[in-house]
Amino acid sequence: MSEFHGWPDAGVRRLPQHIYTDRDNFQRELDKIFFANSWNYVALSCEVPEPGDYILSSVGNVGVIVSRDRKGAIRVFVNRCTHRGARLCEKRKGNNKLFTCPYHEWRFNLEGRLVxxxxxxxVKGKGGMSAQFDPQNHGLKQLNVCERHGVVFASFSNDMVPLETYLGPKVLRYFDRVCDGRPLKVIGKHKHVVAGNWKLQIENVKDTVHAAIxxxxxxxxxxxxxDQETEIVVEDKGMHSVLASTATFSKQQTHSEEVDSEFSLLDPSLIAHEAEFSHATGAVMTIWPNLIFLQQLNCLVMRHVEPVSQDKCVKTWTFFAYEDExxxxxxxxxxxxNLLGASGLVTIDDNEILASCQVGLQQQSQFECAIEYGEGTSDCDHMVSESAIRGFYNYYRQVMEL
Structure with a gap:
């Protein structure tokens, strides 16, 4: 076990190296963040439209089954048989009348009861379950579930505030801007490994400075x-944030002679878009602890960051549209x-730089990241600020008791 490291005197203007590299700190994060009082994104409800439909997701590093029961309610179970702990489902999605363990064929109904x-x-009057065994005590572990406008969240805690309260009015306005109650449909999914701590990925989309560099x-x-019109919105506790910006297409979405006239798009439709919302061509929400909700041009996607270890995470992209569009x-x-996804012309930059950060952070102990762009942890109207990152770590320190 590693010793407790504490926090720099400079507060959230300095981030200690050990929160990205220490194995015990990672386990503490799972216990105090993901398995505690957090609403964790798990799926879009349109991914399980019919009774018996299910998909696999995760809360922290725990695999879960998101399914729809016989009465149409969405349930979230830990993907683990209550007998010996084997995974119930291996396929990423499907439809089941019962969840059957492959080890000893214990069967659970769509409400999670052992049946x-x-x-x-x-056999022949010998053996069998003990007299103390009661099937009612061996149902699947179920999580607390909430849904808003087709987006499903789950929590290990039964003492959660409503999602609207959890998000707060400033972030809820941007959430409802895209997920406004219209039926959604999934148009594609990507999944890939990021060779870096999960928080590096979350910080990256709170960081306005790097995007233009x-x-x-x-x-x-x-x-x-x-130099674009920009709004950085930070929820009052620092848990969530929104980076909203309006694109300025200087050359009618083809090329920019101000930067370098040599470059242009052979297919300008790659970034052609139609205005869907009242302001901002791009809005990136980070919802505590590990959801990145992106609206960029006409691309809509939930980016779910799964913490695997202190130096690795997996990111699942769920691209969606409106059913009747x-x-x-x-x-x-x-x-x-495909432009913005896992192997697009933007994410490949992030994948490489976050892996580089992880290597650098692991090289030497006692290093501290300097988070000095801008002031404070609140809203601002420009891009050159790390206020959203500082807000995140204000809340992180509170939850982690650092």
Whole structure:
């Protein structure tokens, strides 16, 4: 066991190296964040439209089954048989009348109750379950579930505030801006490994500064620039934040002679978009602890970051559209999903730089990251600020008791 490291005197303007590299700190995060009082994104409800439909997801590093029961309610179970702990479901999605363990074929109904135990009476009057065994005490572990406008969250805690209170009015306004009650449909999924601590990924989308520096594609074609109209919104406790910006396409979405006239898009439709919302062509929400809710141009996606270890996470992208929208708009979303997704012209930059950060952080103990852009932990109207990152760590320190 490693010793407790504490926190720098400079507060959230300094982030200690050990929160990204220490194995015990990672386990403490699971216990105090993911398995405690957090609403964790798990799925879109349209992914399980019919009774018996299920998909696999995760809360922290625990695999869960998101399913719809016989009465149409969404339930979230730990993907673990209550007998010996084997995984119940291996396929990513499917439809079941019962969840059957492959080890001893214990069977659970869609409400999670244990309804079948092979050889429970033994064979020829010998053996079987003990007199103390009660099937009612061996149902699947269920999580607390809430849903808003087709987005499903789950928690190990039964003492949770309503999601609307959890998000707060400032972030809820942006959430409802995209998920406004219209039926949703999934148009694609990506999944990939990031060789870095899960918090690096969350910080990355709270960081307005890097987007106009690291992502030359964004800058070159006017999608995200430092001089754009920008709003950084930080929830009062620092838990969640929104980065909203309005693109300035200087050359009608083809190329930017101000940056470098050599470059242009052979297919300008890659970034062509139609205005869907009242302001901002891009809004990136980070919802505590590990959901990135992205609206960029016409691309809509839930980016779910699964913490695997102190130096690795897995990110699942669920791209979606509105059920009744124009097929041409859906086609545009699909194209932009490939632009912005796991192997697109932006995320590949992040994947490489976050892996580089993880290597650098592991090289030497007692290093402290300097989070000095801008002031405070509150809202601001420009891009050159790390206020959303500082807000996140204000809340992190509170929850982690650091």
């Amino acid at each position: 079948g135990v092979p050889l429970s009476q033994g 690291l992502h030359s594609f964004f800058t070159l074609f006017g999608i995200w620039r430092s 124009d097929p041409a708009l859906t086609a545009r979303r699909v194209k932009q999903a």
